Amino acid sequence: MRKTKDMDWQSLGFQYMSCDKRYVSRFREGQWDEGSLTGDPSITLSECAGILQYCQECFEGLKAYETVNGDIVCFRPDLNAKRMAETAEFLCMPKFPEDRFIRAVDETVRANLEYVPPYGSGASLYIRPYMFASGPVIGVKPADEYMFRIIVMPVGPYFKGGAKPIAVMVSDYDRAAPHGTGHIKAGLNYAMSLHAHEIAKEAGYPENMFLDPREHKYVEESGGANFYFISGDGSTFITPKSGSILPSITRRSLVYVAEHMLGLKVEERPVEFAEISDFSECGLCGTAAVISPVGLVHDHGRDIIFGKGLEEPGPVTKELYEKLTGIQLGTVKAPEGWIHKIA
Numbered sequence: 395m396r397k398t399k400d401m402d403w404q405s406l407g408f409q410y411m412s413c414d415k416r417y418v419s420r421f422r423e424g425q426w427d428e429g430s431l432t433g434d435p436s437i438t439l440s441e442c443a444g445i446l447q448y449c450q451e452c453f454e455g456l457k458a459y460e461t462v463n464g465d466i467v468c469f470r471p472d473l474n475a476k477r478m479a480e481t482a483e484f485l486c487m488p489k490f491p492e493d494r495f496i497r498a499v500d501e502t503v504r505a506n507l508e509y510v511p512p513y514g515s516g517a518s519l520y521i522r523p524y525m526f527a528s529g530p531v532i533g534v535k536p537a538d539e540y541m542f543r544i545i546v547m548p549v550g551p552y553f554k555g556g557a558k559p560i561a562v563m564v565s566d567y568d569r570a571a572p573h574g575t576g577h578i579k580a581g582l583n584y585a586m587s588l589h590a591h592e593i594a595k596e597a598g599y600p601e602n603m604f605l606d607p608r609e610h611k612y613v614e615e616s617g618g619a620n621f622y623f624i625s626g627d628g629s630t631f632i633t634p635k636s637g638s639i640l641p642s643i644t645r646r647s648l649v650y651v652a653e654h655m656l657g658l659k660v661e662e663r664p665v666e667f668a669e670i671s672d673f674s675e676c677g678l679c680g681t682a683a684v685i686s687p688v689g690l691v692h693d694h695g696r697d698i699i700f701g702k703g704l705e706e707p708g709p710v711t712k713e714l715y716e717k718l719t720g721i722q723l724g725t726v727k728a729p730e731g732w733i734h735k736i737a
């Protein structure tokens with residue numbers, strides 16, 4: 395039996411917790427050092443660090459789970475490694491090598507094994523790799539020095555109350571500009587969406603639906619998750635395609651599950667906001683919540699309701715959720731290469 399921390403796994407929220415070890419690597423004089431684990435949760439920075447002045451920062455998010463067999467695994471970390479390298483390139487930051495990214499995730503999880511929630515608890519170990527400009531800059535340019543870190547923390551389900559449908563609100567604001575930074579996983583996109591998120595929360599909606607920034611005609615995504623829809627006849631999985639949404643790994647995995655495991659048709663295409671009232675189901679997908687069923691979209695005094703609304707998720711959403719979480723927890727056979735064993 396693996397030893398675990400004495401913790402009430404059932405009551406975990408989605409909150410920072412300082413675990414025993416974190417991974418740190420520094421980029422100086424044109425190269426990454428070999429990196430190591432440390433027990434120190436604090437960072438000392440130049441007052442003029444690039445992150446503090448011009449927001450050069452990016453991050454990733456993935457989870458480690460205990461499977462039904464007692465293995466500790468994570469889900470498609472190669473895609474996180476690749477996406478982070480692509481994001482770094484767009485922000486004029488050095489890439490952290492993809493193979494090293496995966497090894498660093500392994501090392502960090504192994505050093506905090508006692509924090510991985512037990513199988514069946516519904517909780518998981520959230521893994522947050524991130525990178526930022528640590529070198530000083532005042533003239534506008536990329537910094538010369540960077541820090542890559544990985545922190546981990548046990549988390550419960552992102553939305554308390556599990557897979558209960560949520561209501562989302564159409565935002566009047568945009569989270570990303572056309573030809574901007576919407577497709578990269580950078581903290582600056584989140585800074586941009588906080589104001590709209592607070593407005594939605596005050597109005598009683600836990601998430602926003604952002605529309606395309608050019609015309610407000612097409613569905614984009616929420617602040618931190620992609621949307622999918624199920625056609626009125628239940629036959630088709632439809633997900634927005636746009637240059638300004640983040641390529642979610644959960645969404646890409648659901649596309650595969652829908653097509654190859656549930657026998658649905660799949661459409662990845664621009665989705666007009668005007669057509670969503672024809673759909674039977676709607677959901678948000680991302681690592682944090684896996685799937686959050688959406689029962690209602692509030693649009694300026696009008697409510698669009700999917701299926702049984704806020705009462706319960708639709709049948710396809712339930713199946714998608716069962717299959718994907720089953721793959722992650724080892725109760726459903728995973729497609730080749732999706733599950734990465736750590737311990």
Ligand SMILES: *Cc1c(COP(=O)(O)O)cnc(C)c1O
Binds near residue numbers: 640681
């Ligand atoms: C991280 C993120 C998602 C979800 O991506 P996953 O890879 O599925 O976790 C969706 N939208 C935004 C804006 C994100 O930052």
